[in-house]
Amino acid sequence: MEKNVSKVRAHDAIVGVLYLISAALTLYTSNLNFVWIAVAVGGLQLISPMTKFCPVYFILNKLMPNTDPIQNGK
Numbered sequence: 001m002e003k004n005v006s007k008v009r010a011h012d013a014i015v016g017v018l019y020l021i022s023a024a025l026t027l028y029t030s031n032l033n034f035v036w037i038a039v040a041v042g043g044l045q046l047i048s049p050m051t052k053f054c055p056v057y058f059i060l061n062k063l064m065p066n067t068d069p070i071q072n073g074k
Helices: 002-029 031-053 054-064
Strands: none
Touching: 002 031, 002 054
């Protein structure tokens, strides 16, 4: 169970970094097109509970095979 907590924390960290990168690039370059990164990540987070598929968890499930799969589409 402790390993799943680390997977959830890794997921949250990756998604948080993507949001911060999107905000930083938007502010640094004054190009509003970088906001679409945050929109895409948010959209994936909204649709993930319905489809039971998350690209970040897909990668983490492959990188951490000794843990229970999370949102693997089943």
